[in-house]
Amino acid sequence: MIRPMRQIFQTLLVLALGLGALMSAPVLAQSSPPRIVIGQGVIEPMPIAIPTFIDEGGAGDYAREITRVVISDLEGTGFFRNIGEEAHISRITSFDGGVAFEDWKAINAQVLVTGAVSVSGDRITVKFRAYDVFNGTTLEGAALQFAGTTQGWRRMSHKVADVIYSKITGEGGYFDSRVVFVSESGPKNQRLKRLAVMDYDGANVAYLTDSNSIVLAPRFSPTGDRILYTSYESGFPRITLMDVGSLRRQTLDEQPGTMTFAPRFSPDGGTVVFSLERGGNTDIYSLSLSSGRLSQLTNAPSIETAPSFSPDGSKIVFESDRTGSPQIYIMPASGGEGTRISGGKGRYGTPVWSPRGDYIAFTKQNEGRFHIGVMRTDGTEERLLTASFLDEGPTWAPNGRVLMFTRETSGGGGQASLWSVDITGRNLKQIPTDGPASDPAWSPLLP
Amino acid sequence: MFGDVTSAIARKWNLGAASPEALESQVTVRVCFSAAGRADQIILIAADGPNDEAVQGLFHAARRAILRADSDGGLPLPLDRFDSWRVLDLVFDANGMRVR
Numbered sequence: 001m002i003r004p005m006r007q008i009f010q011t012l013l014v015l016a017l018g019l020g021a022l023m024s025a026p027v028l029a030q031s032s033p034p035r036i037v038i039g040q041g042v043i044e045p046m047p048i049a050i051p052t053f054i055d056e057g058g059a060g061d062y063a064r065e066i067t068r069v070v071i072s073d074l075e076g077t078g079f080f081r082n083i084g085e086e087a088h089i090s091r092i093t094s095f096d097g098g099v100a101f102e103d104w105k106a107i108n109a110q111v112l113v114t115g116a117v118s119v120s121g122d123r124i125t126v127k128f129r130a131y132d133v134f135n136g137t138t139l140e141g142a143a144l145q146f147a148g149t150t151q152g153w154r155r156m157s158h159k160v161a162d163v164i165y166s167k168i169t170g171e172g173g174y175f176d177s178r179v180v181f182v183s184e185s186g187p188k189n190q191r192l193k194r195l196a197v198m199d200y201d202g203a204n205v206a207y208l209t210d211s212n213s214i215v216l217a218p219r220f221s222p223t224g225d226r227i228l229y230t231s232y233e234s235g236f237p238r239i240t241l242m243d244v245g246s247l248r249r250q251t252l253d254e255q256p257g258t259m260t261f262a263p264r265f266s267p268d269g270g271t272v273v274f275s276l277e278r279g280g281n282t283d284i285y286s287l288s289l290s291s292g293r294l295s296q297l298t299n300a301p302s303i304e305t306a307p308s309f310s311p312d313g314s315k316i317v318f319e320s321d322r323t324g325s326p327q328i329y330i331m332p333a334s335g336g337e338g339t340r341i342s343g344g345k346g347r348y349g350t351p352v353w354s355p356r357g358d359y360i361a362f363t364k365q366n367e368g369r370f371h372i373g374v375m376r377t378d379g380t381e382e383r384l385l386t387a388s389f390l391d392e393g394p395t396w397a398p399n400g401r402v403l404m405f406t407r408e409t410s411g412g413g414g415q416a417s418l419w420s421v422d423i424t425g426r427n428l429k430q431i432p433t434d435g436p437a438s439d440p441a442w443s444p445l446l447p
Numbered sequence: 448m449f450g451d452v453t454s455a456i457a458r459k460w461n462l463g464a465a466s467p468e469a470l471e472s473q474v475t476v477r478v479c480f481s482a483a484g485r486a487d488q489i490i491l492i493a494a495d496g497p498n499d500e501a502v503q504g505l506f507h508a509a510r511r512a513i514l515r516a517d518s519d520g521g522l523p524l525p526l527d528r529f530d531s532w533r534v535l536d537l538v539f540d541a542n543g544m545r546v547r
Contacts, residue, residue, distance in 0.1 A: 033477065033534040036449050039543045041460030041512070079464035105518055110461075110511055132507070134514035170504030171466045401466075423467065 045081035046168070047108050048074065051092045052085065053115035053128070062124060062153050063117040069157035070113070073175040074165060076201065077402075078427030083109050095127065104133045111139070113164060124150045126157075130164050142167040154203065155446065162445075172399035175200060178443040179395075179404065180218040180227055183207065184416055184436035191436075195229060197244070200397070200442070202418075202432040208247060217262060217393075217439050221269045224443040228252075228263040228272060237261040239274050241289075253287055253294060262305050266333075267313045273297070275305040284318055284335075297335030308352045309333065310377075317341075317351040317360055317377075328362060330377070341379030350393050353377075355444075356400035359423065363392040363405075372405050374423055385425040389414075393438070398445045404431065406438040449535075451523040456537065459519070460512035462544050469504040472496030473540045476509050480533055484524045486517045492536070509539040 050071050053063040074080040090103035095116035104112050115128035130142035142163055146156045155176055162173025183196040183205075192211035195218055198204055208227070209215055216237070218229035224244070231240040231251070239252045239260045252272065253260055263274040272287045282303045286295045298304040302322035309316055310333075317330050318338065328351045329338035342348040346366025353360055359374040364384065370391045375382040390408040397404070397420075404420045407430075416438040418431040431440075462470065473495045479488040489510050496502040516522055524532050 033536045034449065034532065035475075035536045035538060036453055037538045037540060038453055038457050038460060038512075039540045040457050041462050041508075041539075041541070041544060042458065043544065044461055044463045046461055046464045108515075110515075132511070134511050134518060168504075168507075169464050169466050170469060170500035 045075075045079060046110050047083050048080050048111040048113065049083045049088060049104060049107065049109035049133075050074075050113040050115075051088060053117050053126070054092065054095050056095070056116045056118040057120070059117040059119040059124065062119060062150065063115075066117055066126060066153060066157045066160070067115065069154060070115075070161045070164070072201065073158060073161035076429075077165065078422060079165075079169065080111075083107055095129075099131060101131070101133055101136045104131075109133050111164075111168060115160065119150060122150050124148060124153055124156065126153075126160060128160050128164075130167060139164075139167045154199065158199070171401055172445070174397040174399045174402060174442075174445065176446050177398050178220075178224065178446065179418075179431075179440050180208070180220060180229075180443070181418060181433075181437050181441070182215055182218065182439040183433070184438060185211065188412060188414060193438075195227070195242075196437075198433070205434065208242065208244075217441075219264050219441045220443040221265045222267055222444060223269055224446060226265075226269070228265060230261045230263065239263045239272065241272075253285075262307065264308055266309050267311055273307040273309065273316060275303075275307070284316070286333075286335075295335065297331065297333075298338070300337075306350050310353050311355055311357045315353075317353055319349045319351060328360065328379075341375070341377070342382075343379055344382055352394055352396060354396050354400040355398060358400070361394040361396060361403050363394065372403060372421065374403075383423075383425065385421045385423065386419075386428060391419075393440070395440050395442045397442055402427075404440045404442060406440065408438070449532075452535075455516045455519075455522055456512050459515040460508065460539065462508060462541060465508060465541065465544075466501055466504055467545075468497045468501035469508070470541045470545045472501045472505045473538065473542065474502060474506045474509055476506065476513070476537045476539065478513060478535050478537060480522075480524065480529075480535070482526070482529050482533075484521050484526060486513050486522075489513060505539060505541055509537070512539075513537070 052067045055063045071082045087107050090100045092114045112131040112133050118125050125147045127145035130139045158175035161175045165173045177200045178197050180197045182193045184191050186192045193214050194211045195208040195215050214232040216230040218227050227242045230237045237259045241250045259277040263272050275282050276285045283298045284304045284307045304320045306319040307316045319326050326347045326349045328342040328348045329340050331338035346364050348362050350363045351360050361374050364371040369387050371384040372386045372391050372394050373384040389410040394403045394405045407419045408416045415436040418437045418440050421428045475493040477490045477492045478486050481487050491506045494502040
């Protein structure tokens with residue numbers, strides 16, 4: 001198992017409670033205090049209270065909606081449970097007023113979030129504070145203010161939730177992000193597909209292409225301003241690069257007699273790795289977007305596909321059926337034979353390296369069921385997170401904590417939909433979309 | 448003598464919002480009590496974890512557990528034996544809570 005280097009901290013963090021500063025004497029006086037080990041706690045959503053943000057001028061609707069989105073983001077993680085306002089004892093009537101912590105302790109709110117919103121013309125300002133109720137203090141770094149246009153109120157809500165999430169969990173947030181996916185319509189045997197983007201929670205859908213040709217497997221660039229995908233516009237699969245702002249498109253590496261698919265950016269955004277099929281054989285190639293230089297990274301008679309870079313750009317994880325069934329391999333970014341890391345029963349595919357670098361997500365097919373799973377980068381600690389008729393194509397949230405994927409139901413009327421799951425396997429849920437949807441790819445956090 | 452204290456704090460030690468790294472961590476917290484059995488001071492004295500964020504997250508969860516237990520009627524400490532528990536070192540080992 002690969003683990004980050006552990007750090008040993010010998011830290012003195014003095015938390016003064018009341019006259020805490022006067023209490024250092026007993027610490028020093030008793031040389032070896034009794035030692036008690038606590039090895040079991042509870043895993044349950046943390047109760048939090050988020051009263052409706054205060055309207056500080058012309059912002060009543062925005063204050064309500066922003067509060068609603070912040071609650072939805074936090075509760076949607078499965079880590080938090082919002083205590084409804086009907087249970088609140090105290091009312092927050094002023095953003096800068098004092099907080100009656102005893103009232104919030106009484107309803108077992110462990111974190112209290114207060115906020116205020118003001119609107120002037122088309123400008124909106126949102127400020128908020130998160131309190132550690134039982135400690136009676138503001139969470140460090142969780143008292144901030146965001147300003148922007150009223151049009152961007154939803155993004156501001158996500159930013160507020162990201163800060164709160166991050167300060168409580170110690171992990172990066174992921175709410176202020178977008179997902180590109182394939183929006184589907186029509187019967188299963190004649191499905192129309194077009195690219196669309198949405199907020200991570202399914203809101204704010206915008207379509208990027210029409211339904212005239214099939215599109216597959218979109219991928220965001222590391223800066224979120226470009227999208228790679230596979231298009232059948234020419235009748236054959238071809239990698240296409242789209243600028244998200246202008247929607248301008250460009251087909252990459254048009255070599256006659258070949259098919260190109262399964263593209264993905266390098267972490268610096270300067271290189272694209274993809275599969276190229278020529279004469280019945282599929283290998284992995286890289287293409288420099290600046291020089292146009294094409295490099296062959298694998299050379300095997302089997303199908304090598306679904307490449308995905310490690311976050312530091314030094315390695316590529318990919319899928320190969322060289323042993324007779326699809327398995328997962330890792331090779332240097334410069335190419336090579338690769339080392340197999342998947343070892344369990346079944347067929348493994350669509351590996352994706354976590355943005356944290358610690359796990360590889362994959363699709364597994366075994367005994368007639370499909371699974372989304374994760375494993376360490378050396379193949380150990382394999383964990384299956386889902387099971388269904390057809391789950392496939394995981395994509396990582398920017399913080400490496402959540403996976404989104406496609407789930408398809410069986411039968412002629414079967415439909416694809418988007419789902420997400422925490423890497424612990426908890427909090428499996430469907431992402432709301434207007435119609436059938438597949439092939440999600442998460443953006444980085446928005447700038 | 449401290450079995451009840453362990454249970455009282457463990458019941459309040461909620462790791463539902465802990466990161467996977469925090470669940471690979473351990474913190475040792477020194478707690479100074481008043482003669483009335485209330486936690487007056489909580490200090491992180493040692494920690495072992497993959498990164499600072501994980502350790503801080505675990506420390507905050509541990510502190511909340513102590514304060515919640517303290518707030519919930521106080522910890523079950525024998526008041527007539529104050530000298531034996533005026534300072535306690537509580538080791539919160541989250542490794543047993545990891546998802547495997």
